[in-house]
Each structure stands twice: as structure tokens, then as C-alpha cells.
Amino acid sequence: MAQCDFYDLVIIGGGPGGLSAAIYAMRAALKTVMVEKGVTGGQVAMSDEVENYPGFTHISGAELSMKFTQHAQSYDLEMISQEVTALDPGLDHHTVKLANGESLKAHAVILATGGSPRKLDVHGEREFYGKGVSYCATCDGFFFRGKTVVVVGGGDSAAEEALYLAKLCKKVYIAHRRDELRASKILQQRIFDDCNIEMLWNTVVTEIKAGEDGVNGVALKDTVTADARSLDVDGVFIFIGFNPNNELVPAGTRMNADGLVVTDEKCETNSPGVYVIGDLREKFARQIVLSAADGCTAALAAAHYVEAKKSVRGDTCELPPDAVE
Incomplete structure (x- = not known):
């Protein structure tokens, strides 16, 4: 590592959060590098349509991701296409270890690795994502106005999203593998009181079917009798949990029971100079x-944070003594 190959900021993850952080960091004249193992844009890049990002009444996820990336690159942002294997916070500086054996050292680190909805892992789910399969009613419910959809799940998220969809859709089914919901009692009561929602108890989705225009039905199975049947729907909304990509979160970092990182209003963790943003927070x-x-x-x-550290040390580009390998 060269004498001045020390960063003010390392951003891990190139989704909307990471790219936004890069834009603001570069404008603040921080020596910044972004590390992303795949394509930039994150899950947004896989979205067929986005209609709720301010300034764009309609844009594809791929195009929005490209605009984010181009904006960040316009500031000559350094980007490394590598997998990060570890983040080791320290008192004087933080170390980001890469899969190729190299290490990056910086005053501050922003962890923007996001997360992903849990999948049903049934035929048609991956194939028709964005073409009738969704994991966000707030994002995609608008496209199903006056149509029939099925919500899969039985927790608070499934109940809340079903109630939201019931305001837009002609009919909302909730398929739940058990004979009672796990959602809070008040949400359950709202579900039962809504004449536009029908419960499918002891039911799992075994296949998602589609035609040229997208999803047109699902195959269902009764978890008690094993009876199979089909249901005509225009969309499938899946809410069976969320998996945060928290493998790089350092030991000792405060997290909630779901594995999401707890931060303050500055997105800072309990390790000074380590920030967590986006769906991981x-x-x-x-x-x-x-x-x-x-x-x-x-x-x-x-x-x-970086400015304060440098002012205390009278820093230039000289590395802390223990940062030189």
C-alpha cells in the first residue's frame, strides 16, 4: 500500500444509498472509494418500473440505476469491483478487507449492503419478478388498480400490505400456511373487517403462472389435506420476511432482533466513523x-467526522503509524 493510499471514506455497496453517499462525499472533497462486487443499482436495477421516485413519473429500474451511477461517476469517483470479506473497525482507522487479499484503510466507512425479501422459491417467482411478482405493495400496488392479487404471508407486513392493496385492487386474497395470522390483533381485525380481503387459510403457493402479459394465476396447496387447486390472479405480493445482508457488520454492533443495524439520526453505529444506510438499517x-x-x-x-479527526491530528495524507503494512 502506498504512503498516501489511505481514504477518507470507503463505501461498501453500490445501490441507491451507496451511490447517493458517493455523490455527497465527492462534493465534500472526501477521498472516497466505492466497493461493489456486482452491478451498481442494487435491487432497483432489477425493477421493471419505478413511478414513486421524485422527479420521474415513470422510469425503469435499470435506467434509474444508470442515472445514479453516471451522476456519481461524473465526480471521478473511484470504484473497485471486488467482494468485501470483512470490515474491521479500529480506534484510529478502519480496515476493509477484499477477496483478492488487499485491504483498504479509511477514517470512515459507510456500509450499504442492503438486504432482500425472503423468497418462496417456487417456479415462476424469479422468472416473473417485475411482471406480476412483487415484494413491495407501496412500490407496485399502483399498477394493480382494479385487479385481483394474492398476498402471501401472515405477519404484520403481509397484513399491512394487504390492507394497502385493498384500497386499490378489486380483490385481495391472503394465502397463509397456518389457520391463524401472526399479525397484531388490531391488524387482524382490520383484515377481517375489510370486505375486499379474503383469507385462504392453510394454503401455500406452489407455482406462479403467467402468460404473455405477465402473471395470470397461482397454483395452491392445502397444508392440511394436500388438495391442490388454481386461482386466477393478476399479481402476487410476497411478504414472508426480510433478510438483511449483515454478514459484514462488525461484532459488537447494535442490531435488533431481525438483524437490522441500529443507528442514530446520522446513520452512525456505536462504532465511531462506521455508518449503516439503506435496507440494512x-x-x-x-x-x-x-x-x-x-x-x-x-x-x-x-x-x-473526517474533518474533526484531521483537525485534531493536523492530518495531510500521511497515514497513521499502524496503517502502513
């Missing part, structure tokens, strides 16, 4: 605009 909702906002917040906070 505990917060009220998961939306593109919120991930981008997290990126802005964390980058601005990191800029203040």
Missing part, C-alpha cells in the same frame, strides 16, 4: 428515496 420503511436520503445523511456526517 432499522427504520420505518424501505424505499429508494429513503435509501438515497440515508446516503446523503451518512456522507455529510462522515465529512464532519
